[in-house]
Amino acid sequence: MNSRLTSPRALAIALASAGVIGAVGAGAYTSARAVGASTTNAVATAPAAMVTLPDFSTITSRDGPAVVNISVTGTMKASDDEAAAEIQGVDPDDPMFQFFRRFQGQMNPRGQQQQREVPVRAQGSGFIVDPSGIIITNAHVVKDAKEVTVKLTDRREYRAKVLGADAKTDIAVLKIDAKNLPVLALGNTKDLKVGEWVLAIGSPFGFENTVTAGVVSAKGRSLPDDSYVPFIQTDVAVNPGNSGGPLLNTRGEVVGINSQIYSRSGGYQGVSFAIPIDVAIQVKDQIVATGKAQHARLGIAVQEVNQAFADSFKLDKPEGALVSNIEKGGPGDKAGLKAGDVIRKVDGQPIVSSGDLPAVIGQQAPGKKVTLEVWRQGERQELQAKLGDASDKPAKVAKADADVGQGKLGLALRPLQPQEKREASVDNGLLIEDAAGPSAQAGVQAGDVLLAINGTPAQSVEQVREVVAKASNKSVALLIQRGEDKIFVPVRIG
Numbered sequence: 264m265n266s267r268l269t270s271p272r273a274l275a276i277a278l279a280s281a282g283v284i285g286a287v288g289a290g291a292y293t294s295a296r297a298v299g300a301s302t303t304n305a306v307a308t309a310p311a312a313m314v315t316l317p318d319f320s321t322i323t324s325r326d327g328p329a330v331v332n333i334s335v336t337g338t339m340k341a342s343d344d345e346a347a348a349e350i351q352g353v354d355p356d357d358p359m360f361q362f363f364r365r366f367q368g369q370m371n372p373r374g375q376q377q378q379r380e381v382p383v384r385a386q387g388s389g390f391i392v393d394p395s396g397i398i399i400t401n402a403h404v405v406k407d408a409k410e411v412t413v414k415l416t417d418r419r420e421y422r423a424k425v426l427g428a429d430a431k432t433d434i435a436v437l438k439i440d441a442k443n444l445p446v447l448a449l450g451n452t453k454d455l456k457v458g459e460w461v462l463a464i465g466s467p468f469g470f471e472n473t474v475t476a477g478v479v480s481a482k483g484r485s486l487p488d489d490s491y492v493p494f495i496q497t498d499v500a501v502n503p504g505n506s507g508g509p510l511l512n513t514r515g516e517v518v519g520i521n522s523q524i525y526s527r528s529g530g531y532q533g534v535s536f537a538i539p540i541d542v543a544i545q546v547k548d549q550i551v552a553t554g555k556a557q558h559a560r561l562g563i564a565v566q567e568v569n570q571a572f573a574d575s576f577k578l579d580k581p582e583g584a585l586v587s588n589i590e591k592g593g594p595g596d597k598a599g600l601k602a603g604d605v606i607r608k609v610d611g612q613p614i615v616s617s618g619d620l621p622a623v624i625g626q627q628a629p630g631k632k633v634t635l636e637v638w639r640q641g642e643r644q645e646l647q648a649k650l651g652d653a654s655d656k657p658a659k660v661a662k663a664d665a666d667v668g669q670g671k672l673g674l675a676l677r678p679l680q681p682q683e684k685r686e687a688s689v690d691n692g693l694l695i696e697d698a699a700g701p702s703a704q705a706g707v708q709a710g711d712v713l714l715a716i717n718g719t720p721a722q723s724v725e726q727v728r729e730v731v732a733k734a735s736n737k738s739v740a741l742l743i744q745r746g747e748d749k750i751f752v753p754v755r756i757g
Contacts, residue, residue: 327474332414335386337384390509399435399543422439466504495519584616594648598646603639610633672700713743
């Protein structure tokens with residue numbers, strides 16, 4: 264045997280490199296890649312660049328007592344059939360369900376469905392942020408609750424008062440009558456890095472004080488629910504009952520609140536979402552002070568900018584929020600926004616996807632003035648907007664049909680009659696009598712009203728033909744009105 268491999272450490276390194284033993288035995292050495300060592304010199308530099316995994320046991324024992332279990336009882340309205348199944352615990356597919364249905368029919372001979380109150384019980388998690396008994400959890404955990412019970416790790420139980428809940432951010436604040444309680448330290452989401460270790464403490468499926476760990480998968484995720492939250496995505500195992508529990512970094516600081524999972528089965532499947540702690544604290548402070556949270560709005564509908572739209576509007580890359588509809592007299596209208604504008608920045612903060620805009624605007628205070636950087640007719644412009652109150656009328660995020668076709672535009676158009684203009688509440692536009700080819704594949708339908716093409720108002724059939732003929736990027740953006748909804752649709756023409 265070569266004399267260089269006589270020491271146990273050298274032997275372990277050699278066997279691990281050859282695949283003879285597993286990564287566990289040599290993990291401390293091969294982890295040198297984490298600090299920049301290359302594959303070829305990882306073994307040589309390993310002892311000097313040894314990386315130690317986080318001590319989750321220390322974090323759990325120190326910070327676990329500040330995590331609480333939340334039990335909720337309430338009621339919900341259900342029909343006779345639903346009530347019977349709920350009360351008896353019978354699945355609607357079970358043959359016994361039909362028995363209860365007939366039984367309810369005998370009790371209600373007229374055959375009329377009646378609404379009745381059905382008891383509902385739920386569980387979640389939360390954590391203490393003030394020794395006087397202030398607790399943060401998810402709004403959906405305490406929704407419709409008539410009684411909320413908080414249980415500490417030392418088995419003490421308290422009736423909790425819901426100080427307030429904000430559905431837009433899914434944050435609720437509770438108060439229990441206790442003193443000198445343990446609290447969790449709060450971190451900074453901005454310092455959180457993708458790939459960083461994090462752990463969750465909560466009560467999945469009612470199993471109290473369960474600890475799971477993983478890494479941050481992404482930051483600033485926008486979910487398709489008009490949310491005002493730029494979510495933290497992780498691969499930490501989160502299940503029903505974890506909702507409202509803390510997401511901690513390796514220093515034991517709260518960086519997020521576990522809120523949602525992506526699942527096809529109802530259980531964890533590798534993707535979890537947490538509310539950034541800075542968003543949660545901002546909402547918590549408002550609720551403690553006033554009993555509610557306020558959010559701002561622009562009064563516009565926006566949609567995603569895909570590559571086809573970027574080509575149509577001559578953008579360097581498919582980023583921003585495309586304005587498809589503007590509330591008359593709303594903040595966006597007063598600021599001078601127009602359908603076809605692409606909002607790229609708010610007070611210097613980049614808007615990469617359309618979902619970023621509600622999150623950025625929603626975290627502002629109503630009445631605040633912001634600077635919008637927009638892309639209009641191939642040029643950058645700046646507009647000043649005074650934000651409105653989201654409680655008046657929340658903005659909606661429209662979704663564009665991503666399917667586009669090939670070939671000519673494929674539209675049969677005619678001018679709108681005066682009565683049709685009044686019914687559609689438009690001053691200009693062309694009625695689409697038939698849609699075929701690329702337009703039909705993109706989702707355009709007969710009966711839609713074409714309001715604009717590539718940001719130019721559609722005033723005549725000849726004008727539309729000219730715009731299509733001049734389109735050098737083989738793609739056009741059609742602003743369509745269908746009923747009361749307006750949306751941009753990208754259509755490939757070449």
